[in-house]
Amino acid sequence: MRKNIVxxxxxxxxxxxxxxxxARDLQTALHGKTLQCEVVICTPFIHLTSVAGVIAGSxxxxxxxxxxxxxxxxxxxxxSAAMVASTGxxxxxxxxSERRAYYGETNAILKEKVKLALENNLTPIxxxxxxxxxxxxxxxxxxxxxxxxxxxxGLPEDDFHKIVLAYEPVWAIGTGxxxxxxxxxxxxxxxRRTIIDKxxxxxxxxxxxxxxxxxxADNAKELFSNPDVxxxxxxxxxLSVEKFLPIVEAF
Ligand code: PEP
Numbered sequence: 219m220r221k222n223i224v225x226x227x228x229x230x231x232x233x234x235x236x237x238x239x240x241a242r243d244l245q246t247a248l249h250g251k252t253l254q255c256e257v258v259i260c261t262p263f264i265h266l267t268s269v270a271g272v273i274a275g276s277x278x279x280x281x282x283x284x285x286x287x288x289x290x291x292x293x294x295x296x297x298s299a300a301m302v303a304s305t306g307x308x309x310x311x312x313x314x315s316e317r318r319a320y321y322g323e324t325n326a327i328l329k330e331k332v333k334l335a336l337e338n339n340l341t342p343i344x345x346x347x348x349x350x351x352x353x354x355x356x357x358x359x360x361x362x363x364x365x366x367x368x369x370x371x372g373l374p375e376d377d378f379h380k381i382v383l384a385y386e387p388v389w390a391i392g393t394g395x396x397x398x399x400x401x402x403x404x405x406x407x408x409x410r411r412t413i414i415d416k417x418x419x420x421x422x423x424x425x426x427x428x429x430x431x432x433x434x435a436d437n438a439k440e441l442f443s444n445p446d447v448x449x450x451x452x453x454x455x456x457l458s459v460e461k462f463l464p465i466v467e468a469f
Pocket of ligand 1 (some may be wrong): 345390393432
């Protein structure tokens with residue numbers, strides 16, 4: 219059975235002190251609650267070890283926002299999948315549209331990152347999604363399909379089974395413009411059919427597909443009520459407990 223997941227993407231926000239305080243406040247707020255979803259926070263690299271200490275034994279899980287496409291060596295400034303895993307993180311966001319747009323991450327590079335993440339027992343939260351021009355041109359389905367095919371469809375069944383997908387229409391990220399629940403459901407169902415065609419019903423039905431793009435306390439319930447929307451990847455609204463908690467509780 220697939221899991222419901224609400225994952226926060228802190229992006230390049232919060233000092234170490236602010237980040238550890240937010241993690242502490244979140245785990246305190248969730249303490250004693252019965253949740254219908256897993257809760258993950260994806261912090262900047264430098265926060266990982268400290269936040270892992272803060273949330274140890276709590277309901278909150280930890281992820282990074284990226285990892286290198288090489289195992290180790292002379293890659294100044296990079297952080298490997300093994301390093302991320304060694305902090306205690308269980309997840310890593312890969313292929314976020316900001317990484318694709320600003321840092322030239324292609325599906326070929328992402329394929330390597332996914333492989334290394336899996337080799338280090340990290341669960342990739344793999345982001346896919348079209349830009350506004352592609353939606354307006356009606357090519358959004360084929361764009362999303364090619365992102366999945368090129369980066370993920372080389373994986374054996376056992377490995378694909380470990381992937382979490384996040385559909386994030388780029389025009390909805392940080393813009394306050396959310397996809398309608400119908401648009402989200404339509405694309406999520408298309409993604410699941412694409413997985414069925416490659417890996418069959420069993421794996422497709424087990425794959426969690428999250429929605430990302432200006433999700434918030436007001437729209438989360440309606441988005442999550444769709445049969446193929448298994449949670450959210452949350453940017454801006456993950457930066458305070460006040461905004462994040464109602465999204466977690468929308469399940
Ligand atoms: C994101 O960056 O993954 C995201 C969904 O951001 P926001 O919620 O701010 O649109």
